[in-house]
Amino acid sequence: MSKSAQIVEALRHSRHDWLNQLQLIKGYMALERYDRMNDVIEEIIQQAHQDSKISSLNAPVFAERLLTFNWHNHPYQLAYECLLERSDLSDKEAKIVRILNEGFIAFDKSSQIGEDNHLLLVLKDLDHLTFEWDFHGRISSFDEIECFIERVTTKETGVKCKEKQFMENEIFVSLEIGP
């Protein structure tokens, strides 16, 4: 696909999302549920601020991966929250994109298709840059997630697993990306 076609396609997806949100606002307006309408608007603004933060980390491949993720076919919806103080991830971009891609594939394989599955990715500055993966939904197997953690936490990558919890309908993994 040409560069122009990719931009037109990204704008098409974004317009589609935005029209869906507008329909929701219209719906509440028709019902005169102005309180709910206000909630929806505030949620949209919050999400837009998250998207802006993700876009401002000087890591465009990483940003594109997150911003466009839900436009592709996955057995779960992705949400993300950026709580980082830092404003530049460029020196770590290649590494974190590789970790993201491996993680997404592992969750693709671990979650049951057709269920109401959600993955929340939280970016934090703890001692080091940390990615928390919090999955809620129907899980077919934990093996792929275990393999993913093993594969990315090597001496060479400097990535450490700070916490992992495997429950019936939830997986929580905290990965410290390292200095």
Place this chain on the structure above:
Amino acid sequence: MSKSAQIVEALRHSRHDWLNQLQLIKGYMALERYDRMNDVIEEIIQQAHQDSKISSLNAPVFAERLLTFNWHNHPYQLAYECLLERSDLSDKEAKIVRILNEGFIAFDKSSQIGEDNHLLLVLKDLDHLTFEWDFHGRISSFDEIECFIERVTTKETGVKCKEKQFMENEIFVSLEIGP
């Protein structure tokens, strides 16, 4: 700029535009002007449908040019309306992009900076594909527009000028792109 950076940048502009629209909706909601709020929502939906039509003509370079135009610095705001029945402009894309680019440059040079200038581009199927350029605002000179029309209406291009009107605060040009 990398492909990812361009996509992230386009999404940033698009997010910025609709956050502005959302602020307008919020403003009317705060004033309890639900009639105006409804009007704003309907206008946004109309514009989104125009953007969708432009994006569906199998002419991505042309679509990108229009969709992203107002994100660049120009002395006028562009609006467009697509009244075409046809759904494929691919065979004419190179030609119409050249005409668009020449026209935009001519209007860039003809309109006074800092004034409230608007260019409406209407795409029609008359006898042939036709582009109507309707400019309203402060005009510094008609020469550039005359040159533009002369340059693009040659035997080789097959483009014909079906109508032109030069008024104090308005320029109207209708260009038939040819079979």
